[in-house]
Amino acid sequence: MSDSPLAQSLGDLITETRVFRDEVTLITTRERVVEVLTRLRDGEHFEVLTDLTAVDFHPAEPRFALVYLLTSLQRNMRVRIKCFLNGSERAAPTVSGVFASANWLEREVYDLFGIHFEGHPDLRRIVLPNDYVGHPLLKEVPVQVEEVSFTFNRRRIEAGKIFAGE
Amino acid sequence: MGIEQKLGDMGVVTTTLEKAVGWARSNAIWPMLFGLACCAIEMMSTQASRYDLSRFGMELMRASPRQSDLMIVAGRVSRKMAPVLRNLYDQMPEPKWVIAMGDCASCGGVFNNYAVVQGVDEIVPVDVYVAGCPPRPETLIDGILRLQEKIKKEPLKKWQ
Ligand code: SF4
Numbered sequence: 001m002s003d004s005p006l007a008q009s010l011g012d013l014i015t016e017t018r019v020f021r022d023e024v025t026l027i028t029t030r031e032r033v034v035e036v037l038t039r040l041r042d043g044e045h046f047e048v049l050t051d052l053t054a055v056d057f058h059p060a061e062p063r064f065a066l067v068y069l070l071t072s073l074q075r076n077m078r079v080r081i082k083c084f085l086n087g088s089e090r091a092a093p094t095v096s097g098v099f100a101s102a103n104w105l106e107r108e109v110y111d112l113f114g115i116h117f118e119g120h121p122d123l124r125r126i127v128l129p130n131d132y133v134g135h136p137l138l139k140e141v142p143v144q145v146e147e148v149s150f151t152f153n154r155r156r157i158e159a160g161k162i163f164a165g166e
Numbered sequence: 167m168g169i170e171q172k173l174g175d176m177g178v179v180t181t182t183l184e185k186a187v188g189w190a191r192s193n194a195i196w197p198m199l200f201g202l203a204c205c206a207i208e209m210m211s212t213q214a215s216r217y218d219l220s221r222f223g224m225e226l227m228r229a230s231p232r233q234s235d236l237m238i239v240a241g242r243v244s245r246k247m248a249p250v251l252r253n254l255y256d257q258m259p260e261p262k263w264v265i266a267m268g269d270c271a272s273c274g275g276v277f278n279n280y281a282v283v284q285g286v287d288e289i290v291p292v293d294v295y296v297a298g299c300p301p302r303p304e305t306l307i308d309g310i311l312r313l314q315e316k317i318k319k320e321p322l323k324k325w326q
Contacts, residue, residue, distance in 0.1 A: 136281075163289070163290060
């Protein structure tokens with residue numbers, strides 16, 4: 001564990017700190033994420049939530065990592081906060097109360113990964129159509145949706161397209 | 167001076183109504199101003215002065231589907247865009263034709279994934295597929311000329 005001044009000021013809220021080429025990553029738990037972000041915003045001048053995203057490590061456990069990227073314009077600094085979720089829980093508290101920009105970013109993570117954000121004001125799909133079934137960035141979803149078409153399987157593939165071959 | 171003499175001087179061409187209508191339709195196609203992705207850039211340059219689509223009777227792209235009779239699907243169609251595209255197609259008055267411009271519109275192209283429709287022939291009937299990523303303006307013009315050939319041969323019954 002490497003020490004960083006940020007981790008020291010947050011104390012127990014951080015379980016691990018990783019520093020790689022001056023990039024600081026603070027690892028916390030999902031219960032403490034809201035408090036960590038609030039403290040960083042109010043006490044350390046990290047006023048911008050640049051991005052909020054998720055990573056799927058299937059089949060490893062804990063399966064998901066939520067990643068929060070914060071920027072401080074005042075101190076010209078960036079920091080990355082991570083928390084891990086088990087495949088079975090797939091839920092985390094919302095941080096849209098801390099950073100308003102998290103509202104849409106959390107909707108995107110919900111849309112593509114199916115992770116629920118408890119207390120989110122309006123958790124709907126944002127990029128995919130409303131009637132879409134499933135969450136396509138999960139590892140169990142196949143990358144390709146259609147077989148590559150050759151002469152031997154072309155007819156079968158085109159059978160699914162109403163207007164093909166007219 | 168009998169009429170036969172006069173007609174003989176002018177020359178008479180006989181044709182069928184079908185051919186005359188097909189000829190008229192094929193040389194006054196109004197495409198819809200509808201670009202979806204990178205292919206639309208090539209479509210714009212096809213209309214611009216260097217390649218000049220108006221040489222083939224397509225002076226102007228109409229911004230309204232109700233005034234156009236050719237839809238050039240220029241670019242990949244995302245699943246969210248698919249209902250919109252179908253809606254625009256339904257709003258076009260008949261007779262109407264569709265060109266799938268580029269690999270994405272024809273078969274999904276490089277985007278074989280959850281977000282993109284694997285060829286617009288899933289949602290609208292396509293008359294001409296133009297290959298390329300993106301197709302050069304010459305290729306698109308070739309596709310349009312082929313469509314004109316097709317329109318010239320079309321029976322009137324098709325659009326009743
Ligand atoms: S075929 Fe190529 S140029 Fe055209 S929309 Fe697809 S990726 Fe873009």
